[in-house]
Amino acid sequence: MSSKDWPLWEVFIRSKQGLSHKHVGSLRAADAQMAIDNARDVYTRRSEGISIWVIESKLVTASDPDESAEFFEPAESKIYRHPTFYNVPDGISHM
């Protein structure tokens, strides 16, 4: 994985006043401002009056109250088993 790739961001949209933000997917952006702009283009198709939240995927902490979590992951983990969420020191190859 190239270090030059833009990080992954999770996108949450509130489509109407009175509703809460809903997770709609993810996208790549170099910074938060770009993530918001891109989220608007991709997930709202120019709709008015909506609220967008973005957060870098690696910053989200997940808990899974599922029995498998005890066996394979620590109680709180990353949201995806994505290789880029884990920092591997330089010089380590094949990972």
Add this chain to the structure above:
Amino acid sequence: MSTKNIEELEREFQAKIDADIKIEPNDWMPEAYRKTLMRQISQHAHSEIVGMLPEGNWITRAPSLKRKAVLLAKVQDEAGHGLYLYSAAETLGLDREKSIDDLHSGKAKYSSIFNYPTLSWADMGTIGWLVDGAAIMNQVPLCRCSYGPYARAMVRVCKEESFHQRQGFEIVSLLANGTPEQKQMVQDSLNRFWWPALMMFGPNDDNSPNSAQSIKWKIKRSSNDELRQQFIDVTVAQAEMVGLTIPDKDLKWNAETGHYDFGVINWEEFNQVIQGNGPCNKERIDARKNAKENGAWVREAANAFAEKRKKKELTH
């Protein structure tokens, strides 16, 4: 550590699937399920992105402002679909850029149909009608597939896709009822795209070894041949409605089966196209490679700027 062994986990996993309980990203899943899904979803994503090119090249030549706007919106939707799908694949651990590199190197596949050229404006209608039509037939069942993120992406995609097919058929219908030049244009378009559209459904079931497991895991909901037959039955009726002729001399309604009998697909052509020898494979991949290479300096600049900003924030 675990008091459950692999067999128990697999049994519980299959039980979930059988009960139509969705599998979510952090749930335990067999490695083969994860791998198959990653390949299937990323292939789907690549198809959307490559699919932007045969239609994209007619935007600057659209014959009216309205058509230009609608085509822009459609191709934009396709880019968005690609994004939803990459996003779903990322939840399985796929790295988008690495997957794109695999596409560029030929390691990863995409739908065969996009390796055919768009030679006339009528192709914009035919693609919406046949290609999006075929895609919908495949995608609607996937809205109920077992993997949560993929199913949700499919729901989003299907909402937008029906508009694509309708506007495609609108163009076909208008041309088929238009001037002699327009009628000829759209019949010629149908002649070129019919068989490649049928090939979109993949090889015959007896040549599809992985299908059975995918159906068991509910990441494939119907067989290739079933979907293909469904597509033919529906589409022939639409062609007849607008006075177009399907280019298949063996096409015949079979009253006994209640389906259309149809001719033999040229599987040699299909295989050649999948292997990279179709009319436009090279052009499509070159275009995508160039976009990535030419954009490298832009992506690097955005990264560098983001780094600078972060440093600034830390020192304030």
Add this chain to the structure above:
Amino acid sequence: MTTQEAFYNYLVRLGDDSLILGQRLSEWCGHGPILEEDIALTNIALDLIGQTNNIYELAVSIENKGSNVDQLAFLRLEKEYTNVLLVEQPNVDFGYTIIRQFFFDVYRKLVFEALCNSSDERLAGIAEKSLKETKYHLKHSSEWVIRLGDGTEESHRRVQEAVNTLWKFTKELFFQDEVDQKVIELGLGIDTSLFIESWNQNVTNVFTQATLTIPSNSWQHEGGRKGTHTEHFGYLLSEMQYMQRAYPNMEW
């Protein structure tokens, strides 16, 4: 020149700008530096084509000769198109595209802000709707100008070069003649000479953050508003007009 003629010409200029720029941006489809940006550029192109359609609708109704928007968009001769030269410049690379877009967006936002108060209700309505879109276009292009100007050495070099090349097309944005005089008198159109300073300030502000400089040579090119284009224009028209020329008088 009658009021009707002046207003018609004024509207056609406004629509030609967005038509040609929309056409240029459409060329990016499938070739953007990253998928998300492909969507962003196509989005802007779509907005511009939409604006063109609305403006041309108003123009043909003012002209009152029974023309339609497609005749206006596709069947004029090269000397009859009155867009500014800036918008017909080729895409070259993402840097040029963003600089061209930025110069245009700063201008277009000022124009639409003022046109919200046009004495023609319909134009005011178009301006209000288009202003929302233009604000977003300007946000997008400003952010990119800064990212690229203050990104890497390479990106800085590329966009500075784009600035140096495209600067000579910026004064034409404020070109005015008897067409403008007439519409300004009646409050239909606006006096862009009032915005030159604002335009310069906005550009300077963003350029400072982007570490970009305005070229010292301020020699300017114009002619678009009078139908004298750059060499790129003929090719653009050939592509855009092909279907209407090859298959005349048909419905699409």
